[in-house]
Amino acid sequence: MPERYPGYDVLAKRATPSWNEPTRRVIDARLSIPNEPRFFTMQEWETLTAICDRIVPQPKDRAPVPIAALVDRKMTNDERDGYRQASMPKMQQAWQRGLAALDAAARASHGAPFHAIAAVKQDVLLKAMQNGELSGPEWNGMPAHTFFSERLAHDILAAYYSHSSSWNEIGFGGPASPRGYVRMNFNRRDSWEAVEAKPGHEAAARKANERVG
Amino acid sequence: MLDEALHSPRGKDGRAPDPLRVGGWMPMRQYGENDEVDFAIVGTGAGGGTLACKLAEAGFSVVGFDAGAWWRPLEEFASDETHQEKLFWTDERICDGDNPLKLGSNNSGKAIGGSTVHFAMVSLRFRPEWLKSRSLLGYGADWPLDWREMWRYYTEVEQALKIAGPVNYPWGPPRPRYPYRAHELNAAALVLAKGCEAMGIPWSETPLATVSAPRGRSPPCVYRGFCVSGCSTNAKQSALITWIPRAVKAGAEIRDLAMAGRIETNDAGYVTGVHYYREGQWRFQRARNVVVAGYAIETPRLLLSSANSQFPDGLANSSGLVGKNLMAQTNQAAWGVMEDEIRWYKGPPSLAVTEHWNYTDTGKDFFGGYAYMSQGPLPRAWVSSLAGNRGLWGDALLRAMEKYNHQAGLKIVGEVLPQERNRVALADEKDRYGLPIARVTYSLCDNDKALVKHALNFMSQSLSVVGARDIWTESDDTCHLNGTARMGDDPRTSVVNADCRSWDIPNLWVCDGSVFPTVGGVNPSLTIQAIACRTADRIRAMAAQGSL
Structure with a gap:
């Protein structure tokens, strides 16, 4: 492209x-966050970073936006949306459960964790989640499609489009x-x-x- | 960062922040908790902020409470969608029903000034017939108010906020010229205007509560486009910079970071004051009257959670209607890609409007009406629409996002019918104050769906005739919340009377969008403020007659 x-x-x-001074402070802080987990375990982090690479494939000719770290900080600070559907657990729990369930689905169908399988296979699993075709005890009643739209895609895309590199791509002022x-x-x-x-x-x-x- | 206001209250020790000056303070009167003030008002947005001002100016002693922070926009508001979520009510709520609501952003506010701090400033009057929609139009419920009286209060609010609008408004009975000139249209608004002209219907510059010329310490709007994230220049005439400073000047005390938890009653069945949480402890303010102005979710939540042995179903609830008839206006859109560069991030998001389908009753297969307006979502809001409605991700999403500067869109504020099954109730789960959180149940009815279908068809055509390509419609979005403590003429079928006074408890009042029996197809803030001005006048008259 x-x-x-x-x-x-x-x-x-x-x-x-x-740019006024409050804006400089806010954006400076966002652009300098370390690309490492504070909330998620290493296993969850590997799954999350692999998901972010598929939801927002980033160009190779610039530094990548640390999307997973931005999502991780939202969990660390427990910055919630102000509502949840009755079928969903609270934000942090939803993410922990959803990442574990996706990893379990990858192991069940490919014998390897989600981050270690090929990108096309990752996409098939994500699509299945989006269509509500994943289920099992790991989900503990949380609907896969609701997790995909209300948490996974929602939080990842909100993180990416809070970063100035994404604004450059779309010509936002x-x-x-x-x-x-x-x-x-x-x-x-x-x-x-x-x-x-x-x-x-x-x-x-x-x-x-x-x-x- | 930039969140000091969220951690320690500023309205105390005889002073309050002056939102119009960097580091500014203004003197503020302070009442003791044992002083029985005339009015304790819970909530300081379009309803409570306006009422606090008008009652203080009428000489009553007033204390206003708000769970949110007292901001100084000039030094604490960033041009950033994410950071400014600090203006939203993000405490947990549980949503269910056939169409679970998405709360916490466009339909919430937690700040001194309430959601007017981040509202889109659209300031429209109700169509007169809507106040008698049951009798005149055959649906919904009649209001106990007369439109001619409301017309005068609309004028008062438009003057108080120096609304910028057109010389002649195309719909409804005559109204005075708007105090300030209309804003220049951006390209997104011109797409609406061209579409309306091609479809043969009128359009107008949108009357907006952001000044088009200097006003005191408010500079004219600079068209930075972050309106729904809070105005950092104070061009926006929010309650934070209009009604609240007026209220403080007139002797009201406003307490920020003060979460109301329960209204107390005595054996005689009157309210005696408000329990509220501030600075780490529960406190109690005595008051001769309590006004609940927390908007359509927090208002019923407080009334219901104030239940006691005398009022086991909650306060003001002998009708059983507290929390019921929640109306979340529909907010669906049609979007398309233009050959021209639009750059909709410039200017207030809704500079042009058509109310054609509010004022036209023929050619509809549904009750009610809708306005639609031009749009200008910033990147986070836009990706949420694209991904949420079309399910896009990966390369497909990036390709769609790349057309950002060529997008145009039209979005409705749509009327929905009052239904008792749409309601706010208390959940078992507790919040950090130990209070039960709200469970919000919402389902569209067939009439609501027919209205949306009509609007999406019409707006799609309107985009198509001006050359938009790749048109798609967004079917899952809602905006303003109203209902849940409706006003009426009959205690059996309403919660408050025309004066916003509870039928059951004469010194308990509700003054916000909760009192709407129907919701119309326009943004509610101007009507909420007009009702607050009327309520203040009525209270002053009743006090003079000794009937308060």
């Missing part, structure tokens, strides 16, 4: 009026206080917004994006 916003980096605006925006109409771009590469004009877009700030 060619880059749509080559050379665009939200972080280039860090010192501009688009990122933090915008106090400067905000001026040009609101179709196809209008403030000079501090990403330039989209039209086919054949990637180099020009890259050059323009290097001036965004």
Whole structure:
């Protein structure tokens, strides 16, 4: 997949009026978390990192977003959503149970833990979970499809799209206080917004994006 | 980080944070817990914050309580969806029913100012006929209020918040010109406008509670687009920066990080005050009147968990209706990809609206109405829609997300019918205060589903005629919560009367979206504030007559 916003980096605006001090503190902290578990066991961590690689396959030409660590911190701090479906246990328990159950499914069908099986086999198991086709005593009544949508995909994608690398990929303007925006109409771009590469004009877009700030 | 306000209360020792100044404080009157104040108000959002202001200005002694923190947006709000979840009510709740609700973000708030701190600022009036929907339109329940009286209170609130809106509003009876000019439309709003014109229906700039010109210490909106994560410039006219500072100035005391747990009653059947948890211990504030303004889940939760031997089914509950008739407005959308760059992250998320299907009764196979508005979800909200509704992940998801800046969308605020089976009850599980948590049961009825189907068809066509491709519809989302302590004319079929006063306990009041008998197809905050202004006037009149 060619880059749509080559050379665009939200972080280039860090010192501009688009970022206030609270935003700098919040984003700096998020970008510096160690890529290691605080909440999950090593076994759970291996399963979780393998899942993250399938839910959000990341490009090889930049540092990966430490998605598993971001999910782990949400568990460490017990940052809940404000509700749970009656069929679901509390957030931390749901994750522990779901990871163990997925690992058990991998061992049952392939004789190896989830993180050690081939990516295509991992995808088949994740799809089965999404379709509610996994069950067994390890799930202890938790519906696999609800765990997939309300916890697994929900938490992993929320973590990824809280990171500036994901904002660069989609051309999101990122933090915008106090400067905000001026040009609101179709196809209008403030000079501090990403330039989209039209086919054949990637180099020009890259050059323009290097001036965004 | 940036969460000091969550850990120790700020409204104490005779002062309160001034949300309009960095490091600012304002003097605040302080009452003793043994002082029997005129009004203890639980909740400081659109209902409680407004009422606290109006009652204090009328000369009553008022103490307001809120479980949330007292923020100073200028120094404590980041431009960040994740961090700003600190504004949401994220205490555990259990959801079931055929369509279990998703709570905790767009339909919750835990802060001084309540959910107005992160609301989308959409400030619409009810269609007059909705206040008599049973008699005039054949569904739901009649309100005990007259629309002409409400029209005057709407005007008062629109002036108080300096609503930015159009010169002429296309629907309903005449209303005064909005105090501030309408905001410029972004491309996402222009997609709505072009679609409406192609479909032959009117549209309008959305009346919004964010200023389009300077107002005191509020600068004009800079269109940063993080509105639903909290406004860091104070352009948004939330209760936090409007009603609350006015209330404090008029002599009200507001207590932050103060979780109400139980309302006390005496042998005569009157309420005597509120038990609340603050700074590590349970406390009790004496009061001549208690107003519950915790919104459609916390309000019935408090009334039900205040049950005692005299009121075994909970307070104000002789009708058995406390917690019932919960109405979660539908919030479905149609999304499409435009050839043009839209960049919907710029500006307030809903700059354009059509209320055509609120005011048109022909061509519908359902009761009720809906408005729809242009949209601007930020990345986390957008991926949640894409993954949650279409089940996308892996490369398919990344390819869809890459079109972010070309997306446009239309989303309804849809009326739902009141149903007694949709309810808030107490679960066995306890929260960190030892209070029973809420169990929220929700199922759409056939009429609700027919409304959604009509809206999704119409909005999909409206996107299609302006050239959108890859159109898909989101069928599983809800927004504002109302009902659960409805007002009415009859004690057997309602919880409070037109003055928001409990039928059963004359010095117990409810003042928030819980009192809505029906919900209409518009965002409720303007109506909640208008009802609070009316309630304050009625209380002042009753006090003057000696009938309080």
